[in-house]
Amino acid sequence: MAQPIYRKAVEDTVPKVNNEIAVGEDVEFQRKWWKFEKLVWAAFICFVLLDLAGVFGRGPLSKAHLATADGTVNVSYERVQRTGTPSTLKVEFRDRAIRNKQIRLWAGEDLVSKLGNKQIAPQPATSAVGDGGLHYTFPATTEPAEIVFSLQPPSPGLYDLSLGVDDFPAFHFKILVMP
Amino acid sequence: MYTIIHAILGYFFLLFTVRVLSRRPGGQMTLFEFVIVFLIGGVIILSTVGDDRSVTNCVGAVIVIGLMHGLVS
Incomplete structure (x- = not known):
């Protein structure tokens, strides 16, 4: 069988550089x-x-903890959260915060509008809106008492949150919500 | 609106990741294999991302799977 005759040499469209193979x-x-x-x-x-x-949330570095000087009120939360992802904000109280068998707590309105507070456990006995925030009253008997806010931020952003208990200095902190 | 933006960004991110992987997945697959691969992928992603459907989590999952592929293959 006769071999085909190649009349035109096969060439590369890319020129050789430094005599290397193209x-x-x-x-x-x-x-x-x-x-x-x-x-x-x-x-x-x-x-x-x-x-x-946990730099982007849901890890050790994203967890934050705040407390009053005497340790009566402790707040645990995630400083970096994610859009649409559930997280919790816990507030723990000692005896001094319980007055007349109840705890009065107030929170900035960003807790609901920006951080998407879905549920509070236990349910507050009363809740009222005013002074740019929300005021809750929880029945309590003895320490330690813990209130858990279930959050689910609807949109990304950097939000300021204030939280306080009557007669105690308020907490002001920021929460970053990742997309 | 967000679904469309997420879909566009997700498309380009996946395109970029697959390109960087330097592989040609799917090139030799039959239609049946294609269906199986997507079905298995669809099932495993449920447990991978869990209740965290954020962009950050999904991007992280894709990157980790890409790294695993780079290490194992």
């Missing part, structure tokens, strides 16, 4: 891409490590 692709671009890939992988690994640490 195999139909832009080697220089490929090198840049490989370098770019390495940078992206490094960025991905950093992202995963930061995520594990």
Whole structure:
């Protein structure tokens, strides 16, 4: 069987650079891409490590704790939360915060409008709106008493939240909600 | 509105991740294999993201799966 005769030499459209072989692709671009890939992988690994640490929420670094000087009122929350993801804000009280077998607590209105407070456990005996916030009254007998706010932020952003108990200094803190 | 924005951003993020993976997934698959792969993926993602459907969590999950693929393959 006769061999076909190739009249035209096979040539590459990409010219040789530094006498290196050109195999139909832009080697220089490929090198840049490989370098770019390495940078992206490094960025991905950093992202995963930061995520594990809780920088983007739901990890050890995202948990925060506040307390009054005498430790009567303690607040535990997540300083970084995620949109649409449930989280909790816990307020714990000692004896001094309980007056007439009840606890009076007030919170900034961002608790409901921005941080999406869905539920309070236990249910407050009374709740009222006023002074740019919400006022709750909880029945309580002995310490330790704990109130849990279930949050589910509807949209991302940085929100200020104020929380206080009558006769005690108020807490002012920020919560970052990731997309 | 947010669904459309998330879909567009998700498309480009997945495109970018698959391109960086330097693989050609799906190139040799039959239609049946394609269905199985998507079905299995759809089931496993439920437990992967859990109750956290945020963009941050889904991006993190895609990156981790990409890294695992890079390590194992």
